[in-house]
Amino acid sequence: MSKAIVATASLAGCFGCHMSILDIDDRILKLIELVEFNKSPIDDIKTFTKQCDVGIIEGGCCNSENVEVLKQFRKNCKILISLGECAIMGGLPAMRNGIPVKECLEEAYLGGPTVGLNSEKIIPNDDELPMILDKVYPLHEIVKIDYYLPGCPPRADLIWNAVVALLTGDTMNLPYELVKFD
Amino acid sequence: MKDKILSIVENYERDPGRLMDILLDVQKAFGCVSCEAIGLIASELKISEVDVVQTRSFYHFFTKEPVGKYAVYLNNSVVSGFFGMKEVADEFEKQTGIKFGQKTADGLISLHYTACIGMSDQEPAALINSVVFTELNREKVRKIVADMREGKAVEAMFSQYGDGVNAHPLVKSMVKNNIRKTGKVTLGEYTPGKGLAKALNMESKAIIQEVKDSNLRGRGGAGFPTGMKWDFCARENDSKYVLCNADEGEPGTFKDRVLLTERAAMMFEGMTIAGYAIGAKEGVLYLRQEYVYLKNYVENVLVELRNKNLLGKNILGKGFDFDIRVQFGAGAYVCGEESALIESAEGKRGEPRNRPPFPVQKGYKNKPTIVNNVETYCSAVKIIENGAAWYKAMGTTESAGTKLLSISGDCKNPGVYEIEWGMTIAEMLEMVGATDVQAVQVAGPSGICIPPAQFNRKIAIEDLPTGGSMIVIGKNRDLLKDVVLNFMEFFEDESCGSCVTCRSFNMILRKQIEKVVEGHGIKTDIENMTAWSEIIRKTTRCGLGQTSSNPITTTIKNFRELYDKRVKDVDYQSDFDMHKAVAESCEVVGRIPNIHE
Numbered sequence: 001m002s003k004a005i006v007a008t009a010s011l012a013g014c015f016g017c018h019m020s021i022l023d024i025d026d027r028i029l030k031l032i033e034l035v036e037f038n039k040s041p042i043d044d045i046k047t048f049t050k051q052c053d054v055g056i057i058e059g060g061c062c063n064s065e066n067v068e069v070l071k072q073f074r075k076n077c078k079i080l081i082s083l084g085e086c087a088i089m090g091g092l093p094a095m096r097n098g099i100p101v102k103e104c105l106e107e108a109y110l111g112g113p114t115v116g117l118n119s120e121k122i123i124p125n126d127d128e129l130p131m132i133l134d135k136v137y138p139l140h141e142i143v144k145i146d147y148y149l150p151g152c153p154p155r156a157d158l159i160w161n162a163v164v165a166l167l168t169g170d171t172m173n174l175p176y177e178l179v180k181f182d
Numbered sequence: 183m184k185d186k187i188l189s190i191v192e193n194y195e196r197d198p199g200r201l202m203d204i205l206l207d208v209q210k211a212f213g214c215v216s217c218e219a220i221g222l223i224a225s226e227l228k229i230s231e232v233d234v235v236q237t238r239s240f241y242h243f244f245t246k247e248p249v250g251k252y253a254v255y256l257n258n259s260v261v262s263g264f265f266g267m268k269e270v271a272d273e274f275e276k277q278t279g280i281k282f283g284q285k286t287a288d289g290l291i292s293l294h295y296t297a298c299i300g301m302s303d304q305e306p307a308a309l310i311n312s313v314v315f316t317e318l319n320r321e322k323v324r325k326i327v328a329d330m331r332e333g334k335a336v337e338a339m340f341s342q343y344g345d346g347v348n349a350h351p352l353v354k355s356m357v358k359n360n361i362r363k364t365g366k367v368t369l370g371e372y373t374p375g376k377g378l379a380k381a382l383n384m385e386s387k388a389i390i391q392e393v394k395d396s397n398l399r400g401r402g403g404a405g406f407p408t409g410m411k412w413d414f415c416a417r418e419n420d421s422k423y424v425l426c427n428a429d430e431g432e433p434g435t436f437k438d439r440v441l442l443t444e445r446a447a448m449m450f451e452g453m454t455i456a457g458y459a460i461g462a463k464e465g466v467l468y469l470r471q472e473y474v475y476l477k478n479y480v481e482n483v484l485v486e487l488r489n490k491n492l493l494g495k496n497i498l499g500k501g502f503d504f505d506i507r508v509q510f511g512a513g514a515y516v517c518g519e520e521s522a523l524i525e526s527a528e529g530k531r532g533e534p535r536n537r538p539p540f541p542v543q544k545g546y547k548n549k550p551t552i553v554n555n556v557e558t559y560c561s562a563v564k565i566i567e568n569g570a571a572w573y574k575a576m577g578t579t580e581s582a583g584t585k586l587l588s589i590s591g592d593c594k595n596p597g598v599y600e601i602e603w604g605m606t607i608a609e610m611l612e613m614v615g616a617t618d619v620q621a622v623q624v625a626g627p628s629g630i631c632i633p634p635a636q637f638n639r640k641i642a643i644e645d646l647p648t649g650g651s652m653i654v655i656g657k658n659r660d661l662l663k664d665v666v667l668n669f670m671e672f673f674e675d676e677s678c679g680s681c682v683t684c685r686s687f688n689m690i691l692r693k694q695i696e697k698v699v700e701g702h703g704i705k706t707d708i709e710n711m712t713a714w715s716e717i718i719r720k721t722t723r724c725g726l727g728q729t730s731s732n733p734i735t736t737t738i739k740n741f742r743e744l745y746d747k748r749v750k751d752v753d754y755q756s757d758f759d760m761h762k763a764v765a766e767s768c769e770v771v772g773r774i775p776n777i778h779e
Contacts, residue, residue, distance in 0.1 A: 124771065125773040
């Protein structure tokens with residue numbers, strides 16, 4: 001059997017979910033037998049070089065670049081997985097959703113307690129920068145998502161069990177402890 | 183202000199358990215329950231301000247800001263919508279120059295929407311300073327607003343009163359009874375005191391046995407065997423309470439309104455019999471705020487009963503003491519749920535309790551309590567009077583006796599009908615003069631919506647149970663928009679917010695059905711609504727969450743084609759628009775959006 005090809009990305013997330021992927025410990029050796037990575041921070045491949053089987057995405061979409069990356073993933077992956085709270089619901093970044101963008105930017109660059117060095121009172125506006133969205137969006141509001149793995153971060157065992165089940169076609173082992181959060 | 187609040191608090195003997203009454207009096211006196219008032223009430227009752235705030239914030243007839251000198255609460259229920267609520271609302275807005283949810287600058291008039299006020303047989307209806315106005319239209323609204331500007335008293339704005347007790351000097355209301363069919367039990371002949379006299383000559387156990395034998399089941403809708411409930415409570419060794427649930431809030435129900443108007447004495451008699459049967463000395467009638475126009479009359483009935491020695495000390499010389507007080511609600515559908523009703527009667531937020539313990543074990547003031555519907559108590563009187571066998575001979579094997587139906591919507595003769603259980607929907611439609619019927623909403627929003635193919639089904643606890651609400655929906659109605667969406671808005675408003683899924687999923691479901699109604703829906707939305715309805719049904723504490731998705735699930739089941747017609751046959755569709763999403767931030771930082779598609 002040829003190895004399945006996996007791509008991953010962290011959008012408006014904290015990389016905590018990726019840390020949790022690494023938390024599979026020695027199973028990483030088995031993982032390498034099972035899959036080949038394409039675009040992913042794990043192997044630092046920046047752009048898709050081939051069609052992938054599974055795309056795993058952490059974080060929601062807070063800017064235009066997140067949206068573009070997400071759409072590339074949809075185009076290049078057969079199956080897309082929303083990994084973690086931010087991807088599924090927007091998470092911590094979505095706390096700004098109730099506040100107008102203008103107020104957020106002014107707090108961040110003009111009025112906040114840590115903006116002392118911004119003596120020229122500039123809100124970054126270079127064309128090279130991604131544009132900020134009006135709110136933080138969960139992934140499924142922008143593209144179709146096939147599976148959701150909850151948690152902040154999802155436990156390593158949950159990620160491992162889910163990915164293995166998906167690749168082998170076996171039933172997913174989902175003990176209560178893996179999805180119990182309190 | 184301080185003196186007034188002090189005297190109100192004194193009136194209720196500084197009892198925090200009477201917080202509802204205190205807040206109702208304060209709201210009436212000042213047009214609001216202000217933060218200042220909260221502070222005073224809290225310190226006088228020696229409870230925390232938060233305790234007062236949480237009760238105030240729960241009920242929609244308590245307001246933080248003052249309402250207008252004339253506060254208009256227009257009913258926005260489904261049936262009101264059928265008969266011109268939009269035009270009436272529009273005329274109110276035109277005449278006053280304000281929108282609903284606002285108050286005129288001079289503080290004279292405020293406009294509010296409210297859920298079903300129990301007048302579905304005479305819509306559109308509104309409460310203005312608690313006085314009921316029915317069958318409103320543009321012309322009447324113009325006159326009402328003109329009268330307000332002249333400063334007329336609300337009671338003086340009309341002189342035609344309804345039939346029966348509605349014209350009683352203590353009521354003087356324009357509400358009509360619309361009794362279309364009387365039966366042998368609740369709307370049949372009634373001689374006050376007869377049932378009670380017989381009961382007091384019986385052993386209390388024999389009364390419970392008689393009620394058990396009659397097969398009487400709760401008339402509020404749940405259909406729990408009444409005799410069994412009384413028996414459970416009677417077995418407890420503690421002081422006990424008899425509560426009457428007159429919080430008739432299920433949209434489309436108004437039969438208790440008619441009983442309270444025409445059979446108040448009978449209901450109290452039933453409560454007294456129940457009190458004797460279970461060994462209670464006190465009863466509470468929990469009456470919804472919408473029916474406050476009956477307050478003086480109902481309280482006077484209690485006085486008359488005491489004068490006749492049918493209530494109070496040593497009733498009919500048999501050594502049995504029992505008395506009843508009236509507790510008003512302040513606008514909350516969920517208080518029709520018995521444990522929420524108990525919380526509310528104790529002056530708290532009307533949040534349902536966890537069970538067990540059940541109210542028959544720990545209810546009002548944590549004492550064993552029975553809570554029964556108005557119609558249940560009225561039926562019990564007749565059962566004692568005429569015997570279980572007489573009662574059981576009516577209806578079906580599993581549903582004994584008669585049932586009051588409140589029938590409204592697209593039919594010639596909306597009103598209250600006392601029927602024997604077992605009537606089919608088709609027979610009912612013929613009885614009320616309904617033709618061209620698209621659907622019948624049985625038992626209100628929390629019930630089910632059935633299509634013509636099922637009109638041969640029976641109105642009975644074993645087939646189509648109902649607390650009494652029957653809404654006839656004509657072929658000309660947009661079922662999803664005029665009915666289902668309205669019901670979901672209702673549940674979203676009325677969820678007490680205690681269970682997470684009820685609080686959030688009712689909003690999500692409302693948004694989803696709105697999306698379908700507006701033509702943006704896709705096939706997946708129907709599947710999602712079905713799946714999410716199952717989640718909310720399984721994960722909520724009380725009947726509200728367990729039934730609030732019924733408008734959606736029963737119409738998906740019975741009227742699937744209405745959904746299919748409106749949704750796109752695709753699995754996924756995104757509403758995300760990059761141009762819209764970046765517009766604001768680009769403007770703030772001063773750059774031109776560069777979007778690569």
